[in-house]
Amino acid sequence: MPWSGIKNPYRIWISEIILQQTRVKQGWDYYLRFIERFPDICSLASANEDEVLKYWEGLGYYSRARNLLKAAKQIEELHGGKFPNTYADIISLPGIGPYTAAAISSFAFGLSYPVLDGNVLRVISRYTSNDGDILSQSTKKEMLKYLQEVFKKVEDPAVFNQAIMNFGAMQCVPSSPECGECIMCKNCKAYEEGIVNMLPVKIKKIKKKKRYFSYFDLEDEAGNRLIFRRDKQDIWQGLYEFLMVESKVLKTLSDAEITKTFDESQIKIKGKITLTKVHEYKHQLTHQTIIAKVYALKCKKIKESGDEMLIANSLSGYAFPRLLDLYLQENKVNYD
């Protein structure tokens, strides 16, 4: 990994945030680019949120990027720009929870805090044959208690944390681990009981809802486009999109309905709106399925409009959800 062996708390912080619910392969390039553009706390703290989000574009869980910026500012104000070196100060930063606080505390400062992530949860549940639901608070508490006991004998918390996570990622894998070759099998209770494949227990009930988005990508003859920043408490907060109407059911809008939508949004346009093409996308998220139609529209000129919207000639500085990023790439929109 690009960050292995690094002691720089800032870099460890960035890498740990990127790795939250994200595979190394997926986050690798993001880490390199992020570090290059924002090499230290100071450069991040003075950045603009749109740019930070642009560097996060496509990675998902965008609150991570927004919190990164907030935290950098907090470090500037409360800690004089120097990364805090106590667990209490670290966990008080936005975007940093128990796992990340323990990771930074041990990796950067050698403090004795056990990490408890998905890997560790799996390893401990098998090793101790604990069939509690690892998503429940009580099971996590139980396992953390177990680890804290173990940590009394741990000399190098950083090495131990790194080791147990790697062990989970490489040996004690979720499905069909090779227990016969495992160095821990002699003391593994789940192995002894023959229930390795039953563990860990995860009880989750996610109900997926379907949402239907109609996007209107209006471009004028000068190549200007109309975009909006998503600021509501919803998916993709802080990212940009075209004028959008959400509906309960899938529908195809007529030219008249499209024109009406622009009229109602009090957008001033010179010339008639003409439809070039309708693109369809299905986008799968954890808790919802987005079914989107993107109407590619042209007009003579987009005039100044309300302050919630933006008329942009180049879209390269704005972060878009993957769905729209795909659309922009497919249509070779001025996007650099």
Added chain:
DNA sequence: AAAACGTGGAT
């Protein structure tokens, strides 16, 4: 305390 938050790759 449960539900929401993204995306891509594996099963």
Added chain:
DNA sequence: TATCCAAGTTT
């Protein structure tokens, strides 16, 4: 195709 999973946190 559907579901699960990945170095979790916030509300």
